[in-house]
Amino acid sequence: MQKIVIIQGHPDPSENRLCRALAKAYEDGARAAGHAVSVVDPAAIDFPLLRTQDDWKSGIDGTPPGLREAQTRCMEADHFMMIYPLWMGTMPALLKAFLEQVFRPGVALSADSALPGPLMKGKSARVVVTMGMPALAYRWFFLAHSLKNLERNILGFAGIRPVKSTLFGMVEKADSHRTQKWLDTMAALGKDAK
Numbered sequence: 001m002q003k004i005v006i007i008q009g010h011p012d013p014s015e016n017r018l019c020r021a022l023a024k025a026y027e028d029g030a031r032a033a034g035h036a037v038s039v040v041d042p043a044a045i046d047f048p049l050l051r052t053q054d055d056w057k058s059g060i061d062g063t064p065p066g067l068r069e070a071q072t073r074c075m076e077a078d079h080f081m082m083i084y085p086l087w088m089g090t091m092p093a094l095l096k097a098f099l100e101q102v103f104r105p106g107v108a109l110s111a112d113s114a115l116p117g118p119l120m121k122g123k124s125a126r127v128v129v130t131m132g133m134p135a136l137a138y139r140w141f142f143l144a145h146s147l148k149n150l151e152r153n154i155l156g157f158a159g160i161r162p163v164k165s166t167l168f169g170m171v172e173k174a175d176s177h178r179t180q181k182w183l184d185t186m187a188a189l190g191k192d193a194k
Contacts, residue, residue: 002193004030005077006039009084009095013043018130018171018179019083025183026081026128029190037190038077040070042098050100060106071102079124079193080160082150085171086131086138090146099154108158118159125155125163126194128186135169164194 006027010019023039030037047064055062063071074080084091105111108120129147131138138144144165151163166189168174168182 001034001036002030002078003036003076004038004079004081004190004193005073006037007074007080007082007095007098008039008041008043009082009091009098011043011092011094013041017085018168019085019128021179022128022130022168022182022186023081023083025186026083026190029187030193031190032187033191033193035190035193038073040073042070042094045070045098047098047101049097056100057105057111059104059111063104063107064101067098067101070098071104071107074102075107077123079126080155081126081128081190083128083130086129086133086146089142091150103154103158118157121159121161123160124194125160126166126189127151127155127163128166128168130168130171132172133169135167138167138169 006023008020008023010017027037027039045066047066050056060071084095103109105116106119108118109116110119127147127150144167147165147167151165155163166185174182
């Protein structure tokens with residue numbers, strides 16, 4: 001059994017978003033397999049942007065009160081499932097702001113040296129990205145640049161490995177059969193905590 005935290009990165013709190021349906025399928029699959037699952041939804045949390053280096057360096061003690069529970073869930077998790085829509089070539093700003101606040105020194109990185117060390121070793125992640133363009137074009141023509149940044153410079157820097165990804169492209173044109181295939185894929189990934 002794994003402790004899984006699902007980070008719902010769609011900034012629109014409306015329930016009728018594909019990211020929310022995909023995350024729910026993953027959650028249902030994971031729960032059915034006996035995994036302990038918690039869901040963190042930054043769109044439902046009121047928190048400030050990180051604006052100064054001093055705020056960042058304040059570490060875990062500087063975490064805004066509204067994010068402390070989410071931060072604890074992330075620290076206790078064995079596996080992350082992070083899902084978001086590709087907006088302007090990258091993750092939505094709200095998700096990036098959430099990660100900056102939660103993955104602070106003392107949580108994701110050591111705070112006691114000039115070169116911070118990873119504190120999330122032994123954890124794994126699945127990153128799911130939905131997009132309007134073909135997934136193949138994003139991966140090969142655009143070189144999945146923002147996904148690689150997240151994998152290497154945020155999750156990898158914190159020690160989270162392996163980080164696997166799933167891309168769903170052409171989402172606006174997907175019919176119900178294709179959407180159901182995606183939901184089934186997510187349920188299977190949740191079942192296996194992958």
